[in-house]
Amino acid sequence: GGGGGGGGGGGGSGGGGLVEGIYCGSVSCYELLGVERTATRAEIARAYRRLARRDHPDRSGSSGGSERFVTLATAYETLRDAAVRAAYDATLDGPAGRPLRHLYDYDYANTNTYTYNYTYTYNYYYTYTYNYARSLLLLRRAPVDARAVLAGAVIVVSVIQYMSWWARYQRAICHLATVPRFRLRAEDIARREGLLGVPPRGGARGGARGGGRSRHEEQEEIIRGVIRSHVDIQGGYRKPRVTDVLLVRLLLLPYSLLRFSAFHLRWLWLFTVLGRELGPTERLHLTRHSLRLSVEEFRSMSDEQRERLVQLALWEKRNMEEFRRQQQEEERVRLAQDSRWKRFRRSQRSDGAGRMTFSDD
Structure with a gap:
């Protein structure tokens, strides 16, 4: 094979060590497309389109045009994918990042050189085969669209x-x-x-049991x-x-955000800047917000309950504190009148807080 080109910056990678039937054969994929190893993906695509138009079997008419077109397609598929291209470049560079050399140019008079070249040859072809198999897997992987x-x-x-x-x-x-x-x-x-x-569909008496069911x-x-x-x-x-x-909430998200912004801007302008009096809708909104209830929970109340809560003006801190105090007092009275709560309190006084009892009462 020819001199060592894999480590150089040019498009030529030399034929030395390249294997027929793997990647682009004995010729570098960069040489086939006529691009440098530093070429971008766009440059590689332009070079492939130019050569594909020239060497397409329908246009060239030559017997070798079909094989060359397939080789060009292989070179393009190898270099257009970043992961496959990285594996191919690693193959050209040889094992341990050392540039490709003449693998069979041994010095038989020097045993050390012969041993080094033999080991290098084995490592090179092992790396070459591994990277090629990995490239095939990368090329055949199913593209996944995150969207x-x-x-x-x-x-x-x-x-x-x-x-x-x-x-x-x-x-x-x-x-x-x-x-x-x-x-x-x-x-x-x-x-x-x-x-x-x-009356039953099956007649007056037909299928009494089945008809009844x-x-x-x-x-x-x-x-x-x-x-x-x-x-x-x-x-x-x-x-x-x-x-x-x-799904529908996500589709309606822009509309919901627009309504949310319009509501708060209107509120800021009418009731903060202009100082207008709150209307029925605004009072209901403030009442629900003060009670920390969802829209569905607030709607589940009767109209009388909602009206009574609105009359309390719970959006004012003083009224809300008084409402909470009344709620706690009503709950205390209710528990005091509950027979089950009374039995529980009696058991706590007689048996202690930490004991378990199996008595019926």
Whole structure:
């Protein structure tokens, strides 16, 4: 093979030591594309496009044009990927970063030189084969788009969110169907609307047991349907909305930020700068904020409860402290009148705070 070019700064890496069938064969990939080893990715791409147009089999018409075109494509695939190019450059540099030399130019008269060259030859071809196998793995690795992974994760989380919320809402409906107050009301509405009292589908006597079970299931479904349409469940068990899932909230994030900014700018201008009197909507907002309740928790209250809290003007510190004190006093009175709390206090006085008792009372 020719002289040692791998360590030089030029495009030529010399044919010495390069192996046919691996990378670009006995010719350096840089030489094939006519670029320096310091060439950028854009320069490599321009050189490949220029040579590919010239040596394309449909345009060259020569018998060797197809093989040369494939070799050019191999050189481009090797040098365009940063990781594969680094492995190829390490191969050209030889083991331990030493430049490529004439591997078979031994000095048989000097045993030390012969041993050194033999070891160097073995290390070089071992490194060459290892880097080539590593390059194949890098070229065949599946490209991963982080945006696609993130979008898939958001979609999966959103589906799980909606399904869990719907299951929780269905459990709440089934529970309300067992509460006598809601069940009797739902049965009364269903009878007025003609949904109950329909004879079985299978005739008067046919399939008594199976028909009875089927009719019972139909009645239960009718009652649950009436409850769904007439009972407004709030809080954590309310009917799920698509706008609450993560995917839709992210899509609506710019709009939400715009509304948030507009609300606070309006508040700052009207009530801080101009000093206008608070309206009903603003009083409700301040009351909810003072109680540290979420929107759903505040909506779950009755209109009378919300109006009573607004009348207390809890956004003022003095009123809020008085409200907290009254709440604590009411809780103390309630516990004092609770029979279970009385039994617990008696057990604490008689048995001590740290003892466990198994008495019935």
